[in-house]
Amino acid sequence: MSSEVRFTDFKSDKQPTWCPGCGDFGTMNGMMKALAETGNSPDDTFVVAGIGCSGKIGTFMHSYALHGVHGRALPVGTGVKLANPDLEVMVAGGDGDGYSIGAGHFVHAVRRNVDMTYVVMDNRIYGLTKGQASPTSREDFETSTTPEGPKQPPVNPLALALSAGGSFIAQSFSTDAQRHAEIVRKAIEHDGFGFVNVFSPCVTFNDVDTYDYFRDSIVDLADEDHDPTDRDAAKDKILDADKEYQGVLYQNEESVPYSELHGLSSDMTEIPDGAPEGAMDLVREFY
Amino acid sequence: MPDDLNWAIGGEAGDGIDSTGKIFAQALSRAGRHVLTSKDFASRIRGGYTAYKIRSSTDRVESVVDRLDILVALTERTIDENLDELHEGSVIIYDGERTEMQDVEVPEGMIGLSVPLKTLAEEAGGAIMQNVVALGAACEVSNFPIENLDSALEKKFGAKGESIVENNKEAARKGQSFVQEEFDHEFDYDLDTTDNDYVLLNGDEAIGMGAIAAGCRFYSGYPITPATDVMEYLTGRIDHFGGTVIQAEDELSAINMALGAARAGARSMTATSGPGIDLMTETFGLVAQSETPLVICDVMRSGPSTGMPTKQEQGDLNMALYGGHGEIPRFVVAPTTVAECFHKTVEAFNLAEKYQTPVFLVSDLAMAVTEQTFSPEEFDMDAVEIDRGKVVDENEIEAWTDEKDRFQPHFPTADGVSPRAFPGTTGGAHMSTGLEHNSLGRRTEDTEVRVEQVDKRNRKVETAKEEEDWSPREFGDPESDNLVISWGSNEGAMQEALDYLEDDGVDVRFLSVPYIFPRPDLTDDIEAAEEVVVVECNETGQFANLLEHDALTRVKRVNKYNGIRFKADELADDIKEKLQAEEVTA
16 A cells, blocks of 8 residues: 555645745645655545644645644544544644643643644744734744733743653654654654644744744754653753754653553444344343 | 332431432332432532432332432431421431430421441441441331342442342341331331332433444543433443543543544544533534534533532523524434433434434433333333434445545535545545535635535435424323423423322323424414413523424514625515515415
8 A cells, every 4th residue: 555655645636825935835745745654545544633724734635634623633633543543643733723722632632642643833823813922932922912022931842742741752844844754754653642843934924933043943853862762861852942853852662552551442433233232231230 | 199108318428328329229129119219419508418319119200209208317417408308207217326316306296216327237247337227227117128128239239249248238137127126116108019120220321321222432521410420331331332431631622532533433422511511512513514423412400600510400402502603403302201311312323423413412410310210121222223324435435526536525415414434435535624615525615605505404404304203202181271391301290290280180281392403393282272381490491482482483584694794785675575475475
């Protein structure tokens, strides 16, 4: 199967409506490449997205998909994956969707460690509503709703994930196509919840966290002596506010996904034409 | 009216009231007696008072009544709480050796039996069994063969080992002989046994069992009174049938997980109570708009806000019917008895999948906390039929593709129901969204497509109205000019009320309605009756309002829903057309 699938098979015939130059193009391309490289096909892939610029991704990709409500894509992905473990589940969102309205779900999805991939297009701004502060915006980032900056520290999604027991925590840069696709591929291959925060610059509303900024400041862990299985080393890097890292910061190689821990293996979509065998025992129990 | 006994045990929360009461209910059920139980939570006086009440008869019992014959009072307050229900000749069993019970004054005319529950329990092997001593005493008072209690004790403690069971049986016998030996009363009660087999279950358990029978394999929920029993019932049972229960971080997550599982193709469900429905309303519109089959159960309690979490109310009917912004069809089904909780759950899953429409299954606290006996045949698993609707496989996909070979999951069919392809089906990959969409499931703001999709979704309801049976359940005198209508759990109380009314020479035709939307058209019944009374457990009469609304047929309507506001010239034409139609028909 893998040899037949090309990444363009995951492209829908709908042209993306993102602004020209948007970081989301690169993020999506990398996801499609990674899906193809891991032997998935559009018919056995389920993409879930929420609301915001990132939410449109299901429309621009070709697969089974749900474009849901704001912030709740992870619970949807959880339900899809548990009901049919044969599906490759890819959840996509933005920093607002994942770390603001959906922050509660993010923490619990990390804890639950369901075998799916979560890609966050982090542009540190609300783009679709035309430029308000996001949970990852800098403290002094001036926007229409925060004229003097939010005056509160940005959320550190990697630290949230690590403290919630995350088993795969990575970061990539949408324009570094090869590395980004490689990191997403590793997230897909990971047995458990594969989380990738992707710097996806907004060229229209964010003039601080730009392509140039990331190009100049990113430190690729591939160039460092970093052991991703070392949680303490990961912690130091994740809490280092002065650096923007690219690569797999942490991976628990002993990770056991939710389904395995709970003994779930069956496809729940197939049921008999009547009550299941043994259903009368349920009645007798009440005797 | 049944020749019934009303029994209760009450005390502080944490005294094991529920489990003790359940043992006695089980003993009565196993003795072939009908049982209907209810629970008192903290009420008139503040504090942790709780009671488990049993009404039992050899005839069916459908309702609670305001009368208490035997009361096991673990606290003095239990007696105070039940003074209105106790009567001359009522028996009160209490432990007079307890410091706080030494000054108990048994009201005049009642029989007080001071039984040293703790001491006798210790003699049998441990103070923990003092409630069981009381059960033994109750057996003696009601002339109820204690072997039936043994059987219930075996069921309750069997898993804990033979010696625990034996100790409990011994404890019960100590209570029984103490009453036999120490008191010289004649008791009026005689609990006959029969050879009938009954099962004993509550409404939440019936919903859970119905879900498994219907092929539900995925349940996600967040604990809330009084819906938690549905989740606890399914936990540890649904996995034997290849399913799972997952506890979500909140109701927002719970409904989204259930939605995900349903999109994957599993029969899926969540249950909650009013406050949870408030949260789920956010995603409800998405479920309906994406035409996802989902059963959402609301076990109602008193609102609004946190309201009275352990009290009864049928206050969520409007929310189930109208909750959520915008307009979208949904089915609203309200089981009328504990057994119907099972049947209507099965029905809800079929409706959801046949019409790819969410179903609100609206139950309430009264059924959730009521354990009631039924013949096991009432839950005939062989009669359960599963209809999954228009699911297409890879060979059928082609019949539903457009000119570019793209699958159309929202194709506007004549009956409104579109083909459904489970993820994994070759050639069926498609998008679903809460945005208005075209037949492919892709976003659109095209005014014609908008109208086409709205009409298509509404056509599903029209089809369902024709194809399904939405009849009410009928009781009483069919010829009577007095019509009483109710919905949901009031059926039992009303059924017995008919007996009281008959005794008073009042004949009544009673319609119990389990379908709120679509619902039976009762206009003719209402017009044919001289007097019409609608019974419901709420203040504003939400169902009565609906029935009055149905009967009002004078209003003509001009509606526009393509996304564009009214334009004056167009509106004038629309109104003229309606008025002319009026003239023609006049």
